[in-house]
Amino acid sequence: MTAPAPAVFDQVWRGLAKELRSHGLDVKFVEGWKSRGVGDFYPRAMTEHHTGSNRDSGNAPCLGLVTWGTADVGGPLCNILLARDGTIYFVAAGKANHAGIGGPFRGIPENSANTYAIGVEIENDGRGEPYPKRQIEANDILNAVLLERMKRTAYFAFGHKEWTDRKIDPTFDMAAFRKRVRALMKVLGLPxxxxxxxxxxxxxxxxxxxxxxxxxxxxxxxxxxx
Ligand SMILES: [Zn+2]
Structure with missing residues (x-):
């Protein structure tokens, strides 16, 4: 396990739950999240994923999977899991195995999005399941807040499917997503x-x-x- 450097922890995570809750979001923690990670982590972007879980499998069925990984890929498999009801779970403060090979994209070197991007796994079946409004808005706010903390624009929030042709996640439209986050950041950024x-x-x-x-x-x- 590798916790993030103290400076990274302070910039990204310290006070984050409180900040998100102040915007009306529900935040929960997976035990051990603060020290969970697999190597050096210098986040400066956001990567969006969907989990591919069955649409009637519950609110956050992939929580264990993204925390502990699979037989092939060790956990954590994301930094944050977004439940179907919009609850935000902090899974890992450190580097997570979510993006794999791909890139370069948005200034992130080839095959290194895990080191430079915060991975968000969104519970959705990826086969046409509609994203509930609350879940989408929670994700928009989450991204806006984290991008503001990293001093990045909405341009630096991208989908796994943009990072690599191997993937189709997430199934929502990335341009529309970035447009919403951009507008939201104006709200968040203005005193x-x-x-x-x-x-x-x-x-x-x-x-x-x-x-x-x-x-x-x-x-x-x-x-x-x-
Ligand atoms: Zn993905």
């Missing part, structure tokens, strides 16, 4: 539009629009000062 605040005030039209949409969908979007 006057922190999602946790008490009151939304006038600002950039786009941010207002995003805040409105999120609030309509049940998220606590309000104004605060950073």
């Amino acid at each position: 006057q539009f922190r999602v946790t605040a008490k009151k939304v005030v006038a600002g950039k039209e786009k941010s207002i629009k995003v805040a409105k949409r999120l609030r309509k969908n049940g998220w606590a979007v309000t104004r605060t000062k950073k």
Whole structure:
């Protein structure tokens, strides 16, 4: 097991659960997540996956699998697992075996996305199962928050299927996903539009629009000062 370097832990993980919860998300921890990892980890991007689990197999059926791995590939197989109901599970703070051979892509050298990207496994069968709205929005917020922490734009959130032709995951549209995350980051990044605040005030039209949409969908979007 290899825990991430303290500087990486501080930037990516410290206070992350609290931050995500402040946006209305549910966060849970897999025991030992802080020290779980398989080598040096310098995350500066996000890689999206779907698990391929049967659509009626429950909320987070792959939790054990992504933590401990398979006979062929040792765990962890992702850093974060996103359950069908939108619950975010912290699986591993360190490097995970999720992307395999592929690239180079988005400035990440060939075959090294595990070292440079945070892997998110999304529970979905990959055969046309619709992604529940809450799950998709939780993923959008998760990506926006982590990209902001890594000081990266939405451009650096990509799918496993973009990293390598071998894969088809995730099944959602990556351009539309990045567009939503980009819009969301404007909300998260602007001090006057922190999602946790008490009151939304006038600002950039786009941010207002995003805040409105999120609030309509049940998220606590309000104004605060950073
Ligand atoms: Zn994948």
